[in-house]
Amino acid sequence: MKPRSIVFDLFGDYIRYHGGEVRLRTLTALLECFDVGESTVRVVMARLRREGWFDTRRDGRETVYALNDKSWRLLDEGRTRIFERSREPWNRQWSMVIYSVPESERALREELRKELAWLGFGPLTSSTWVSPHDRLTEIQEHFADQPSIQLDLLQCTSSGLSRDREMAARCWxxxxxxxxxxxxxxxxxxxxxxxxxxxxxxxxxxxxxxxxxxxxxxxxxxxxxxxxxxxxxxxxxxxxxxxxxxxxxxxxxxxxxxxxxxxxxxxxx
Known part of the structure; x- marks a missing residue:
């Protein structure tokens, strides 16, 4: 368990329900339970603040850490994925994303692939990803300000359930x-x-x-x-x-x- 992961899990499971912010000394005492020393906690929290995850304020001589709004949204999104799993009947509709990204935009292509995987899409081919869930709107909104990405967003069905299963086995x-x-x-x-x-x-x-x-x-x-x-x-x-x-x-x-x-x-x- 990496110290930064422990910090985020503490915020997600505990700190959010007790004021939403935490003193550094309190965080240090909690991470001591996982054999993480005080000096490591200070280095980790300073790095997370520089990376833009946390805001800080002073309370007397103490530093108080709080996740910012963007960080809370990401934490909540991840928490939803962990704790809530859909079991609704399937209508046999596939959502399909076919994309084209210039070779010079490799970082952008990798970001697109990570977002597709995050939303539950799997690669049918290198540039064609599918999902049995209707999440095309999320993809369109996320990359609306990226004109260098060409997206074809489709909904389709296969020739039958056996083909659906074969596609799933290929994608995941x-x-x-x-x-x-x-x-x-x-x-x-x-x-x-x-x-x-x-x-x-x-x-x-x-x-x-x-x-x-x-x-x-x-x-x-x-x-x-x-x-x-x-x-x-x-x-x-x-x-x-x-x-x-x-x-x-x-x-x-x-x-x-x-x-x-x-x-x-x-x-x-």
Missing amino acids: ELDSLDADYATLLRTYRPRMRSYRAGSLAPREALVERMKLVHDYRMFPFRDPNLPEELLPTGWHGREAHDLFLQAHEALKAPADGFFVEAAGTDRVA
Whole structure:
């Protein structure tokens, strides 16, 4: 767990519900639980501020950190992807993006590909990406001010469900993703009894909950949340998501209690 990832997870799961800002000394005490030293915390927070993630203010002799509006929007978007998974019926409509970017604009092309992947599109070919979800508007709005990108945005259907499944297998590495979901289940399923029984000390619960988020957080960015019709037989993704939600909730009370104690008040700043 990298210190900067711990910082963002603390804001997403705790600090946002206790004033939305945090004193540096409080943040230092919390990261000590993850064996991150004070000097490292200071370096990380200074770097994140320079990168434009945080605003700061002075409270006496102390520095108080708060995410800015842009950072909160990105954090909320990521949190939605992690905690909310659509299970609506599929109408068998594919959203298709065909793009053309000048060779001189390689950075822009990479940004486009990252945005497509973020929204759950997969590469049918290098410049043709598809998704079973209707997210063409998001792509159009995101790159509306980039005239060097030519976008053809289409909605279409294939010749049949067998072709749909073949397309999904080409666009996403579903077998390896499913294997990683199975590993997550093997790791956390045996721990659920102790979580529900409240067997962990509050500090342990906070660390365990943060590790849980860390271990699960990248799955939604690899997993396009495909309709059931396109999933391989025996798919573990939905079971893994349900287990994640249950474990996250089971650890909430003791982890929250430790956070409030570490902060020294029911409001952090």
